Amino acid sequence: MKDKKFSLKNPALQSILTSLLCIVLGLLIGYIVLLMINPAGAGTAIKTILLNFLSRSSQAAQMKALGNTLAKTAPLLMCALSICFCYKVGLFNIGAPGQYEAGACIGLYAALAWHLNWVICLILAGLAGAIVGAISGALKAYRNVNEVISGIMLNWIMLYLTNMILSGKKVKDPASPYTIKLMSGNKGALIPSAGLNALFANNKTVTLAIPLAILFAILIWMILAKTKFGYELKATGYNKEAAKYAGMKEKQNIIITLAIGGALAGIGASFLFLTGYQEWSTTQTSVPMMGFNGIAATFLGGLHPIGTIFASFFIQSITDGGALINKSVYPSQISDLISSIIIYLCGFVLFFKYALNTWISKRDKGGPNVNDVPVTNDDAKKEGGDK
Amino acid sequence: MVLLLQYTIIFASVLCLVALGGCFSEHSGVINLGLEGIMVMGALGGAVTMFLLPAGTSKIVIVLATTLFAILVGMLYSCLLAVACINFKADQTLIGTAMNLLATAAATVFVRAMNTSINPDNVSSSIQYIQPKKAFLKYIGNFEFNWFMIMAVVLLIASWFVLYKTKFGLRLMACGENPQAADSVGINVYKMRWAGVLISGFLGGLGGIVYITAGVSEWKFEMGVAGFGFLALAVMIFGQWKPTNIALAALLFGLFRALSNVYTGIPFLKALNLPSTVYNMLPYIISIIVLAFTSKNSRAPKAEGIPYDKGMR
Incomplete structure (x- = not known):
């Protein structure tokens, strides 16, 4: 396929195209819903959702808003990486929210009750997530x-457990349902900004968490695509029996995979809660959206760790954009609606690709021969990671 | 004690209905993780009906219309799962998760848009139904009897009968165990799976409206249904995909759920001084433990989760 560098047959290009198609369709449906609620401001509203920080007036305000979006992209990216890594290895880590909760729980507890340094809190949060992931892995x-x-059961168990632990006297603000602010509780546990906040109009929530999350994405991509360890994990995911036959420790591999996924989600939680962006509400009764949005980012990113970076930013950006629209006319949940429609449409990616490939081979040969471009179920798992 | 009994029965009714819905879908071969979303949609359909019915409507009309619309919306919503997973062979876990997110978002957007269109200052996502809700209740002493309790029992018996005693039920189960074999004897697997998913939409939607009328007279749709769909999934697994066991599991899990609401009224439990979160956690912990011991020879339908492709053998 050297002669056609920019051919539509290129799987990476196909992934990008199908993701864009999902986004366009999702936005279109969102726009129609806005039109139905109130046609007058629908155009402005969808523009605000899309532009997010760019819709602010001054440049300083824009940078500050971008900083906020980036600060929340970091934890989202970590959750997405957790799901992406496990999916590549053939496991659907729907337990990411639970691992995220565990990370939030231990990270905040270590910071507020034991007054530890942020690095140690981060590691502990990762460990907590890894343990929860490993439980799922061992059960499997x-x-x-x-x-x-x-995973689903653990999401709820961890939610209630976290609420219980973080309601303790040492960590909870007695006047509100939230945990104590890190600013007053333990400044040392705040992830340092290392001068990054100066770039974003002194936005204090912009910290090292953002570059670290991107580094993690690159690391995960390297592990999956370039190492023997990643290869073994993938082999186990494709065919457990074959991996066992080839001398790999298949049981251990499953546990390690989910433990790594758990660690990523756990660190993700500390990327949010240790920046002081928000506190944990000990009365929450639903599993945090972050983990589930991670699923959206993973699939939108074409199941590729690098694609996930952009997808996470997009999902977070439209979510923040939704909060900026005229709330007396439109509900801000419209962006949740758009992102959930996008996830739903991601389920059709295989079909889109199949349709595209059928169309290409029809065009090339004048006949409906799709044998030369096989798209099977495995293809969804395979493509993206390898070139 | 009466309160505990009342809550146990109504929560058990919800769990039993929704779990039976999951049971039908899974027996046909489609994993329905979207039960939570279907419940939200059913709850929305029912709540909006109650809200819109004029004040003087007779009780029987309220009960029938609310139930009907909850079921209808639930079934319509389940079509999203059926189209994607049966016709387009999409990943069932992904679609189920998307449906849960979509339902909460869509319901919130809908209710808020409705509230603001009636009163521009009202941006809440709640619907109140204090008056119409009374149509469902009958007091027997202190016990608050709810017509939905009867519906749950009737549907439980009907489900058992349909699954085990009719041609349709047995064919449905064949599609979840070995769709290729079912196809080879002339059963239309796609149709059967559609039927399974639609029935789960029916029962899930009904479960949704029962849940939001249990104990409260106002529902905030931002909350979804607070994980009840997932709890029903646990009930279904604990009940090993069999209607009778599901009913027993629903009673047990309903009891735990009720305990978390009313345990402070029971001296013995109050003395234990456990936080209510413990009772909320227990059902999930029990399910995991049960799963750990039963999954080696699980009764789960063998072909569940695998899209059926006529061309594959």
Whole structure:
């Protein structure tokens, strides 16, 4: 395929195209909903959602808003990486929200009750997430429990457990349902900004978490695409029995995969809560959206760690943009609606690609021969990572 | 004690209905993780009906119309799952998750848009139904009897009968166990799976409206249904995909759920001084433990989660 550098057959290009198609369709449906609510301001509203920080008036305000979006992109990216990594290895880590909760729980507890340094809090949060992930993994490896089901159960168990632990006297603000602000509780646990905030109009929530999250994305991509370890994990995901036959420790690999996924989600939580962006509400009764939005970012990013970076930013940007629209006319949840429609449409990616490939081979050969470009179920898992 | 009994029964009714919905869908071979979303949509349909019905409507009309619309909206919403997973062979876990997110977002947007269109200052996402809700209740002493309790029992028996005693039910289960074999004897697997998903939309939607009328007279749609759909999933697994076991599991999990609401009124439990979160956690912990011990020889339908492709053998 050297002669056609820019051919539509290029799987990476196809992934980008299908993701864009999902975004366009999602936005279109969102726009129609806005039109139905109130046609007068729908155009401005969808523009605000899309532009997000750019819709602010002054440049300083724009940079500050961009900083806020980036600060929340970092944890989202970590959750997305967690799901992406596990999916590449054949596991659907729907337990990411639970691992995220565990990270928030231990990260905040270590910061507020034990007054530890941010690096140690971060590592502890990662460990907590890894343990929760490993529980799912061990249940799958030794007891044949589907990781989706155990993940869902653990999401709720961890939610209630986190609420319980963070309601403790040492960590909870007695006057509100939230945990104590890190600013007053333990400044040392705040992730340092290292001068980054100067770039974003002194936005204090812009910290090292953002470049660290991007580094993690590159690291995950390297592990999956370039190392023997990543290869073994992928092999186990494709065919457990074959991996065992080839001398790999398949049970151990499943546990390690989910533990790594858990660690990523756990660190992701500390990227949000240790920046002082927000506090944990001990009365929340639903699993945090962050983990589920991670699923959106993963699939929108074409299941590629690098694509996930852009997808996470996009999802977070439209979510923040939704908060800026005229709230007396439109509900801000419109952006949740758009991102959930995008996730739903991502389910059709395989079909889109199939349709595209059918069309290409029809055009090239004048006949509906699709044999030369096979798109099977495995293809969804394979493509993206390898070139 | 009466309060505990009342809550247990109504929560068990919800869990039983929704879990049976999941049971139908899974027996046909489609994993329905979108139950939570279907419940939200059913709740929305029912709540909006109650809200819009004029004040003087007779009780029987309120009950019938609310139930009907909850079911209808639930079934319509479940079509999203059916189209994607049966016809387009999409990933069932992904679509289910998307449906849960979509339902909460869509319901919130809808209710807020409705509230603001009636009163421009009202930007809340709640619907109140204090008056119409009374149509569902009958007091027997202190016990608040709810017509939905009867519906749950009737539908439980009907589900058992349909699954095990009719041609349709047995064919449905065949599609979840071995769709290729079912196809080879002339059963239309796609149709059967559609039927399974639609029935789960029916029961899930009904479960949704039962849930939001249990105990409260106002619902804030931003909250979704607070994980009840997932709890129902746990009930279904704990009940090993069998209607009778599901009913028992629903009673047990309903009891835990009720305890978290009313445990302060029971001296013995109050003395234990456990936070209510413990009771909220227990059902999930029990499910995981049960799963750990039963999954080696699980009764789960064998072909669930695998899109059926006529061309594959």
